[in-house]
Amino acid sequence: MTPSCEAGLHLDPKVRADAVLRLKSIRGHVEGILGMLDRESVYCVDVLKQTKAVTGALDKVGALILRSHLQHHVVTAAQRGDVDEIVAEMMELLKYR
Amino acid sequence: MTPSCEAGLHLDPKVRADAVLRLKSIRGHVEGILGMLDRESVYCVDVLKQTKAVTGALDKVGALILRSHLQHHVVTAAQRGDVDEIVAEMMELLKYR
Amino acid sequence: MTPSCEAGLHLDPKVRADAVLRLKSIRGHVEGILGMLDRESVYCVDVLKQTKAVTGALDKVGALILRSHLQHHVVTAAQRGDVDEIVAEMMELLKYR
Amino acid sequence: MTPSCEAGLHLDPKVRADAVLRLKSIRGHVEGILGMLDRESVYCVDVLKQTKAVTGALDKVGALILRSHLQHHVVTAAQRGDVDEIVAEMMELLKYR
Numbered sequence: 001m002t003p004s005c006e007a008g009l010h011l012d013p014k015v016r017a018d019a020v021l022r023l024k025s026i027r028g029h030v031e032g033i034l035g036m037l038d039r040e041s042v043y044c045v046d047v048l049k050q051t052k053a054v055t056g057a058l059d060k061v062g063a064l065i066l067r068s069h070l071q072h073h074v075v076t077a078a079q080r081g082d083v084d085e086i087v088a089e090m091m092e093l094l095k096y097r
Numbered sequence: 098m099t100p101s102c103e104a105g106l107h108l109d110p111k112v113r114a115d116a117v118l119r120l121k122s123i124r125g126h127v128e129g130i131l132g133m134l135d136r137e138s139v140y141c142v143d144v145l146k147q148t149k150a151v152t153g154a155l156d157k158v159g160a161l162i163l164r165s166h167l168q169h170h171v172v173t174a175a176q177r178g179d180v181d182e183i184v185a186e187m188m189e190l191l192k193y194r
Numbered sequence: 195m196t197p198s199c200e201a202g203l204h205l206d207p208k209v210r211a212d213a214v215l216r217l218k219s220i221r222g223h224v225e226g227i228l229g230m231l232d233r234e235s236v237y238c239v240d241v242l243k244q245t246k247a248v249t250g251a252l253d254k255v256g257a258l259i260l261r262s263h264l265q266h267h268v269v270t271a272a273q274r275g276d277v278d279e280i281v282a283e284m285m286e287l288l289k290y291r
Numbered sequence: 292m293t294p295s296c297e298a299g300l301h302l303d304p305k306v307r308a309d310a311v312l313r314l315k316s317i318r319g320h321v322e323g324i325l326g327m328l329d330r331e332s333v334y335c336v337d338v339l340k341q342t343k344a345v346t347g348a349l350d351k352v353g354a355l356i357l358r359s360h361l362q363h364h365v366v367t368a369a370q371r372g373d374v375d376e377i378v379a380e381m382m383e384l385l386k387y388r
Contacts, residue, residue: 008138009140010138010139010140011134011139011140011141013137016134016137016139019134019144020131020134023127023130023131023134024131026127027124027127027128027131030124031124033120034117037108037113037116037117040113041105041107042108043106043107043108044162044163044165044166045166047108047116047162048159048163051155051158051162052159052190054155055152055155058148058151058152059152062145062148063288065141065144065145065148066141066145066285067281068141069142070280070281071277071281073141074264074268074269075269075270075271075272075280075281076269076272077269078269078270078273079273083269086264086269087261087264087265087269089142091257091260091264093145093146093149094257094260094288095257160386163382164378164382167365167377167378167381168378171365171366172365172368172374172377172378173369175366175367176369180362183366184358184361184362184366187361188357188358191354191357191385202332203334204331204333204334205328205333205334205335205338210328210331210333213328213338214325214328217321217324218325220321221321224314224317224318225318227314228314228315228318231307231311231314234301234304235299236301236302236307237300237302238300238302238357238360239360239384241302241356242357242360242384243384245352245356246353249346249349249353252346255342256339256342256343259335259342260335260339262335263335283336287340
């Protein structure tokens with residue numbers, strides 16, 4: 001449990017519902033790649049294109065949640081008084097993105 | 098079907114088996130994030146850390162397959178005579194990685 | 195001139211001084227790569243390692259300024275009332291990072 | 292000196308000339324950011340947009356050289372017999388790109 005969690009910082013319900021839909025689709029996509037890998041004759045680049053597409057889909061989920069986090073929690077940190085934690089979390093998340 | 102596929106360029110069986118194990122673990126990880134998102138009180142940053150971890154795991158699968166592709170198919174392209182396709186595919190894959 | 199600029203959001207002087215030092219070093223590094231490229235016998239990978247090092251150094255400058263921006267301007271956006279601009283700018287910056 | 296260097300693997304002259312032009316423009320861009328940073332009132336995001344633009348320009352130089360390296364040196368590695376070095380170098384370069 002992070003301090004921010006105790007402060008009642010929850011993911012916006014609409015964004016949460018959207019993320020669920022997208023992650024279900026991502027799970028299906030991973031399933032599809034597993035299907036491709038059943039074939040002995042599968043070509044490396046065809047798999048790589050699919051793993052790259054899944055990474056792209058995950059990045060979109062990440063961007064949605066990040067935007068919501070910025071909008072609802074980061075811009076209000078000074079008012080709440082947890083600037084240091086919020087900034088440290090953001091910097092950790094943005095490393096090697 | 099790509100030309101390279103017709104040339105019999107298949108993903109190395111050991112790498113394929115390793116990729117399958119890793120993608121099953123990734124599928125489980127995505128399942129876990131879906132579980133987190135069931136909770137109304139879930140914190141944005143906790144989800145973002147998990148989607149980032151999945152991206153990292155996918156990048157490892159990608160790196161394994163890419164190394165195998167380089168080792169078995171790219172370095173032999175001049176001998177096979179499909180340099181242009183192989184290079185074009187590589188450049189497409191490496192865009193915005 | 196962005197609206198945020200009119201609101202007097204300036205880069206922290208210490209961070210600005212640090213960024214200047216780092217960018218002077220980056221300029222010297224670019225100069226060094228130009229020197230390498232004078233040699234006809236220069237090897238591709240040696241150049242690529244250097245351009246990658248410069249990108250890494252630029253990313254560090256970016257991280258310093260981003261941390262300062264978060265700490266001084268983003269977390270106070272709700273108080274100032276420019277949340278939409280601040281969030282939009284952040285999302286634009288973080289695209290394809 | 293890498294083994295590949297001894298094998299006479301040189302950067303293609305046209306690509307080298309193109310890289311020089313681009314790096315001179317990048318040096319000028321860095322100079323421009325240093326000029327921005329002279330102003331006390333400079334806004335963080337304006338600097339970040341410029342460092343990001345320079346990173347993009349460096350990535351383009353990197354992509355040009357990488358394409359040339361693939362086309363002239365990587366696809367011929369099996370013929371030359373330096374597959375292990377060439378693959379190891381490529382994997383090192385592509386890490387966290």
